[in-house]
Amino acid sequence: MKRGRVSINGQTVSDPATRVRPQDRVECNGRPALYSDETHRYFAYYKPAGLEVSRPARHTGKTIYDALPAALADLDYAGRLDRESRGLLLLSDDGKFIQRVTHPSGGLEKHYRVRVSELTMPTAALIRRFKAGISDEGELLLARNCEVVNRAENTVEVTLSGGRKRQLRRMFRALGMEVTDLFRFRIGELDLDRVGMASGAWLAISPEDVTGSA
CATH class of the missing domain: 3.30.70.580 (Pseudouridine synthase I, catalytic domain, N-terminal subdomain)
Structure with a gap:
């Protein structure tokens, strides 16, 4: 390390006490360095x-x-x-x-229970729009699944396979509905x-x- 042959994420390091995280890219002489750490939390x-x-x-x-x-x-x-x-x-x-x-x-799918201020469209139409995708800010936002679980309480459960920034809030807002509570209850x-x-x-x-x- 003192000869400048080791780099972490493209930055040369010379201190042997430098901390390395599992996701860091470690190279020696320009080649990936393999290490093992089996004690994860x-x-x-x-x-x-x-x-x-x-x-x-x-x-x-x-x-x-x-x-x-x-x-x-x-x-x-x-x-x-x-x-x-x-x-x-x-x-x-x-x-x-x-x-x-x-x-x-x-x-790994992510499951959300969402309450909105008011469900302003029929259940079938909402499900169809969410599965087909909603365009917002140049992105097509897709849901894997959508189900109205309590229409009286304006509550919908939505499943995503990925997740863009503030995706569900953006999807509901694009359809004229404001999210009042967003709860992720399941991952995988x-x-x-x-x-x-x-x-x-x-x-x-x-x-x-x-x-x-x-």
């Missing part, structure tokens, strides 16, 4: 509304790391929920796991309704709790 967190999903240095508001214990401060988050939204968030130091959770190619096989976690709680899990396979 995985947590489910029931994010309350009002917290940013971000590192504290990036926002002046309160973030999830202000609410989490110091022992979890080094974990990264898989995907995001906007400040007003609540529900399931996954935390880990396993870069491959985070990539699988966040990228559509990972095949891990379902908050079944686990019974309270808002603000965290729980150690295994990757298989989410992926459903070893």
Whole structure:
């Protein structure tokens, strides 16, 4: 390292104490360096509304790391929920796991329960529009599935395979409806309704709790 042969994410490093995360790209003499770290940690967190999903240095508001214990401060988050939204968030130091959770190619669906100010269109029409895709800001926003679960309470459950920034709020707004509550209750096989976690709680899990396979 002292000879400048090692780089992390394209930056030359010379300090042997430099910390390497699982998702970092480490090279020696321009070639990938292979290393193994089998002791990863995985947590489910029931994010309350009002917290940013971000590192504290990036926002002046309160973030999830202000609410989490110091022992979890080094974990990264898989995907995001906007400040007003609540529900399931996954935390880990396993870069491959985070990539699988966040990228559509990972095949892990995200399930949301959404309440809007008023359902202003028939159920069949809403489902058709969500599945066909809604154009917003140059992006085609698609839902994997959509179901009106309680029309009297203006509540819809939506399944996404990926997730653009504030996607569900944008989709409903494009149809003239404002989201008043957005709750992510499931990622892959891990379902908050079944686990019974309270808002603000965290729980150690295994990757298989989410992926459903070893």
